[in-house]
Amino acid sequence: MAAAGLGLCRLAVLASGPGPLRAGVWGRLPPLAAGSRRHAAHFTFQPDAEPSAHGQTQKMNLFQSITSALDNTLSRDPTAVIFGEDVAFGGVFRCTVGLRDKYGKDRVFNTPLCEQGIVGFGIGVAVAGATAIAEIQFADYIFPAFDQIVNEAAKYRYRSGDLFNCGSLTIRAPWGCVGHGALYHSQSPEAFFAHCPGIKVVIPRSPLQAKGLLLSCIEDKNPCIFFEPKILYRAAVEQVPVEPYYIPLSQAEVLQEGSDVTLVAWGTQVHVIREVATMAQEKLGVSCEVIDLKTILPWDTEAVCKEECFLNLEAPISRVCGYDTPFPHIFEPFYIPDKWKCYDALRKMINY
Amino acid sequence: MRKMLLAALSRVLQGPAAAAAARPGAVSEVSRVVVASRNYADFASEATFDIKKCDLHRLEEGPPVTAVLTREEGLHYYRTMQTIRRMELKSDQLYKQKIIRGFCHLYDGQEACCVGLEAAINPTDHVITAYRAHGYAYTRGTAVREILAELTGRKGGCAKGKGGSMHMYAHHFYGGNGIVGAQVPLGAGIALACKYFGKDEICLTLYGDGAANQGQIFETYNMAALWKLPCIFICENNRYGMGTSVERAAASTDYYKRGDYIPGIRVDGMDILCVREATKFAAEHCRSGKGPMLMELQTYRYHGHSMSDPGISYRTREEIQEVRSKSDPITLLKDRMVNNSLSSVEELKEIDVEVRKEIEEAAQFATTDPEPPLEELGNHIYKNEPPFEVRGPSQWIKYKSVG
Numbered sequence: 001m002a003a004a005g006l007g008l009c010r011l012a013v014l015a016s017g018p019g020p021l022r023a024g025v026w027g028r029l030p031p032l033a034a035g036s037r038r039h040a041a042h043f044t045f046q047p048d049a050e051p052s053a054h055g056q057t058q059k060m061n062l063f064q065s066i067t068s069a070l071d072n073t074l075s076r077d078p079t080a081v082i083f084g085e086d087v088a089f090g091g092v093f094r095c096t097v098g099l100r101d102k103y104g105k106d107r108v109f110n111t112p113l114c115e116q117g118i119v120g121f122g123i124g125v126a127v128a129g130a131t132a133i134a135e136i137q138f139a140d141y142i143f144p145a146f147d148q149i150v151n152e153a154a155k156y157r158y159r160s161g162d163l164f165n166c167g168s169l170t171i172r173a174p175w176g177c178v179g180h181g182a183l184y185h186s187q188s189p190e191a192f193f194a195h196c197p198g199i200k201v202v203i204p205r206s207p208l209q210a211k212g213l214l215l216s217c218i219e220d221k222n223p224c225i226f227f228e229p230k231i232l233y234r235a236a237v238e239q240v241p242v243e244p245y246y247i248p249l250s251q252a253e254v255l256q257e258g259s260d261v262t263l264v265a266w267g268t269q270v271h272v273i274r275e276v277a278t279m280a281q282e283k284l285g286v287s288c289e290v291i292d293l294k295t296i297l298p299w300d301t302e303a304v305c306k307e308e309c310f311l312n313l314e315a316p317i318s319r320v321c322g323y324d325t326p327f328p329h330i331f332e333p334f335y336i337p338d339k340w341k342c343y344d345a346l347r348k349m350i351n352y
Numbered sequence: 353m354r355k356m357l358l359a360a361l362s363r364v365l366q367g368p369a370a371a372a373a374a375r376p377g378a379v380s381e382v383s384r385v386v387v388a389s390r391n392y393a394d395f396a397s398e399a400t401f402d403i404k405k406c407d408l409h410r411l412e413e414g415p416p417v418t419a420v421l422t423r424e425e426g427l428h429y430y431r432t433m434q435t436i437r438r439m440e441l442k443s444d445q446l447y448k449q450k451i452i453r454g455f456c457h458l459y460d461g462q463e464a465c466c467v468g469l470e471a472a473i474n475p476t477d478h479v480i481t482a483y484r485a486h487g488y489a490y491t492r493g494t495a496v497r498e499i500l501a502e503l504t505g506r507k508g509g510c511a512k513g514k515g516g517s518m519h520m521y522a523h524h525f526y527g528g529n530g531i532v533g534a535q536v537p538l539g540a541g542i543a544l545a546c547k548y549f550g551k552d553e554i555c556l557t558l559y560g561d562g563a564a565n566q567g568q569i570f571e572t573y574n575m576a577a578l579w580k581l582p583c584i585f586i587c588e589n590n591r592y593g594m595g596t597s598v599e600r601a602a603a604s605t606d607y608y609k610r611g612d613y614i615p616g617i618r619v620d621g622m623d624i625l626c627v628r629e630a631t632k633f634a635a636e637h638c639r640s641g642k643g644p645m646l647m648e649l650q651t652y653r654y655h656g657h658s659m660s661d662p663g664i665s666y667r668t669r670e671e672i673q674e675v676r677s678k679s680d681p682i683t684l685l686k687d688r689m690v691n692n693s694l695s696s697v698e699e700l701k702e703i704d705v706e707v708r709k710e711i712e713e714a715a716q717f718a719t720t721d722p723e724p725p726l727e728e729l730g731n732h733i734y735k736n737e738p739p740f741e742v743r744g745p746s747q748w749i750k751y752k753s754v755g
Contacts (some may be wrong), residue, residue, distance in 0.1 A: 086595060089665075112565035112601045113532055113593055141531065144567070180454040182516050184530035316747070323729060323751055324743040329454060329516040330505035331729045337745045345746035 041179065041231065042338040043271040047238040048208050054241035063233045065207035065240045066095040066172075069214040070133065072244040074103045077131050080218075082108045084118060084135025084172075092137060093174055093233050119145035119171060123153050123223075126166035131218060136173040139227055140187040145171075153223040154198030167221035172214070175203065175227035176268055177336055182329040188267075190296045193225060200224040200249060201296040205270040207238045212247030213294065220249060229268045252300035258289035261346060264304055266293040269337070276342040286350060315352035320345045398422040399692035403626045409609045409616035409646075415633035419625040426689045429471065429624055431703050433463040433682045436487045438711045439496050440655070443486070443503055443517075447659045451719055452503045456517045459487040461654040464681035465588055466491045468627025469556060473635055478546065480526040480539045481558035483518040484588075484653075488558075492525035496711060500718035507724040508717065514728060533559060533566030536585070540572045543583035543644070554582040554638045556631075562593020564607050573611045573644075580643035584634045585611060587648045588621065594657040595666040608648035621649030622679040652679070727754065 050057055060068060073080050082096060088110045090097035100108040111118050115136055122134035136142045142149075149171070157165035177186040193201050200222050204210035210228065217224035255270070256277055263273040270292045277288035293299055320337045328335050398420055406414045440460040446452045459466070466487035469479070481488050489499050494510045502509030503517050510520050511528075520528040526542065529535040539557025546553040559569065564587055576583045587607040591598055598605045608616035615637070619630040627649060634645040652675045656663025663672070689695040730742040730753040742751040 089595070110596060110600065112596075113562040114565050114567060116567050117565075143531075182454050182518070184518070185455065318746055320746045323745060325730055325733055325753075328729055329514055329519075330723060331726065334726060334729065341745045341749070345748065348746075348748050 041235065042333070042336055043268055044275060045206070045232065045236045046271050046274055047236070048206060050239035051208065051241060051245075054245040055243045057239040057241050059237060060207050060211075060240040061232075061234050061237045062204075062207045062210055062228065063093050063095045065211040065238075066214060066228060067097055067099070068240065068242065069211040069218075069244070070096060070099060071102070072215065073131070073133070073218050074099060074107060076244070077218075079129065079168075080107070080131040080133065081125065082133045082135070083111050083122070085111060085113060085137045087135055091135065093228075093230060095135070095172075095228075095233075115141050115144040116148055119148040120152065122169050122171065123148060123156070123166045126169035126223070127156065127164055129168070131168040132166075132170070133218065134169065134171045136171060138185050138187075138230075139173040139175040139189050140184045142171075142173055142189060142225075146192070149193065149199060149223070149225070150196050154196050156198075157222075158198060165221070166223050168218075169223040170214070170217045170226055171224070172226045172228060174230035174233070176229045176231060177327070177332065178231045179332065181230075181327070182332075183326050186327045186332070188227075190225075190227060190266075194297050196297070198222070199297065201227070202249060202294060203227045203229070203267040203296060204294065205229070205267055205292050206232070206236050207240050209247060209292075209294065211240055212245050213249070215244050216246045216249050219246065224249075227267070231268055247294075250295045250298050250300055252294060252303040253292045254289060254303065255292055256288065256290040258287040260287045261349065262289045262291060262304075263342075263346075264291045264293055266296065272337070272339050273342060275339045276346060279339065279343050280346055284347065284350065286346070288346075315349045318345050318349050394693070395423055395695060396693045399688075399694055401625055401688060401692075403623060403629060404620045406620075406626070406630055407608065407618035409606075409611075409618075410613070411615045411617065414617055415619075415626075415629040419629050421625060421688070421694065423689075423694045425471070426685065426694045427699075427703070429467050430682070430685055430689065430695075430700060431707065432467045432470075432491065433624070433685065434704060434707045435496060435710065436460070436463045436466070436490055437682060438707050439490065439499065439714070440486060442711050442715050443500065444655065444659065446500070446504065446715065446718070452517075452659075453505075454516050455483075456503065456659040457484045457486075457657065458655040458659070459484050459653070461675070461680070462588065462590060462621065462651045463487060464624040464627055464684075465621050465649050465651050468621075468624040469586070469631050471624070471628045472631030473554070473556065476524065476551070477553050477635075478524045478526065478539075478542045478555040479558070480529070480535050480542060480555065482529055482532060482535055482560060482563060484560070485518065485520050485528045488525060489520040489522055489528070492522040494520065494522045494525075495714070497714035497717040500714045501721050504718045504721075505723060506718060506721035507728075508721040512728060513724045514732075533563040533568050535559065536563070536566075536569045536572045537575075539585075540576045540581055540583050540644075543576065543581035543638075544579065546582050547580075552639055554584060554635055556584050556586055558586045558588055560593060561587060561589040561591065561598050561605075561607060562596065562601060564610060565593075565602060573614055573646075576644040577611075577614050580641060582638040582641075583644040584631070584638055585614070585644060585646045587646070588651055589648050590651050590653045592653075592657070592666060595661065597666065606648075608646055611644075611646040614644050614646050616646035616648065618648045618650065621651030622675075622681045622684065624681055624685055727752075730754075 086092055087096045088100050118134050122132040125132035153166050176188050190201050202213050204213045214226055217226050265273045277290050280286040280288050320342050322335050400418050400420050403419050405417050408414045437460050440458040447456050470491040498510040505513045507513050518530045536557055536559050539555050543555040589607055593601050608618040617630055620626045637645050730751045733753050739752050739754040742753045744751045
């Protein structure tokens, strides 16, 4: 199951009306005519305002902001190395374009096809004191490395009594649905890592966020996994500072204040719920609070459920995400929790 | 009298017909006349060919250096390879028209591998490969229309449209696997089952030159050798792991030696007879209980890694052209057959025409077949007697899985 969104309702009552949505209601939709294809994305990227606090900015999309962050890191930290499959020529998503030419082939290099090896190797590099930035080509391929991440990286400091650590390891991976990725190029595996103490899991929603969060992950003295929403690589464009800047980890951001319903999401889904919030305001007169969680682990519990949260809830917490099936090859538009599904859940929650 | 006349006619017409054959694509009046009055007795029933000697690792003897090809076999291999070639080119076309979406890894250039392997094993043997699987889906018995319908994601596809290019399955063909190298331990497991059931079956476990660097491959080598599993590990070395050439990815590019304690042979993967003989040799080795064997097939793919890869940023067009002109598997077979009177250019052209027609019809089916119904989204997650509820996107959306 790909969890891409989260809905919390502070003030609502569940209607005991006609019962839960019957199975197969979606099945009453006419079958897609052969040849008809969905081309539009399920979200509209909403850029943030140009920041003034960090000096000169440049128009960058997501992969360019990642390149900029890596460029800053390699220039300031002489021990930093970047490695992964195909990173030398620039990477399959162009996140490392130009870095090998600029910093040399012993700092930006390709590994063979071996995820477990890449992460294990990265842990070693980090333990020895260098800054290791490992790329896993798609988040779907991170599973051979799961043991290394969970059993080795996450526990190194703890089991050695702080004698050793691999805090200078950052693992980057393209993440999330992209429209045509099917089973193995669309997964969002953050939930698997969300229960592993010792690592940090971060997912940005935009180029501006990505650069700041990635630089924070690299600086952070703990192993971090940085998932980059691949559908935003080109689609998201913002004015991003050229110099390095840091966005703190484990701090959620309230994008829009509201009083009736709280919507929490991360990555691409933040843009979906922003639209849902607008729809809810216009059509239902409901005031929504929109929160970008950013760091999945350790997450900002304080921002999301302030104080005696549970007793204040007027409706059960609702999660809106993908179906409990593998990410499908052809049903993708139906599978993903687009704004209509979120809006529908919100509406039902209001009427609880 | 009639025979003499025919013989004289064919001798007279041989000259211009041969010249016509030399011009690719030329259809001359002369060859049309020859087709009309062709006598099948003019063809030889079989011929013997010299094939390249295989490099050996931990083996005293290798596969034979000559191979006998009968006319029927030759025509069958030609037709099969041509069908795969045309099918892949049609997939290319459909992808560019955006009728096929997602990922599409094409097999053209490597046809001799799958057809040669199939020729050497029984239909009851087992095959498992990675994502470049269209050729194997065909040789293992899936119809072209089902393959193309699977690519276009329709319910007539061999996996009901739920798998796509990378996940095609057939009788005793276990796919079609997306995660690189993950299929190799599965292959060993299938081989164990073969040994256990005692039905004299073997498993062909294929992977690529990129996958050869995955850790689980070596774990599998150990298990297979330790338990003497009837498994043939086959590395289809097409020189590039996506965009990385073998020299840049592997400390040792002698993939047939990578099994270390497992005997290995390196085979010319562009020559179907070489592949067939080597596979027969390896299959015999496995069936006799001697344990696994490793084969490296040296082959080449004309297309890029997938349809999103133009295939020319890490290799030159000249290289691709060179392989196409000197080592194309279909051309090699065709030349052999024509030069040894196993067939004629015209007969093979006829096969080409039939194959083209078959592919066109299949493409027509693939574009017009309806998509699977939305109920299929939740099906086949688990096997359950009563249908169970799949969690939907929110707690109010329920979805039933009925199988």
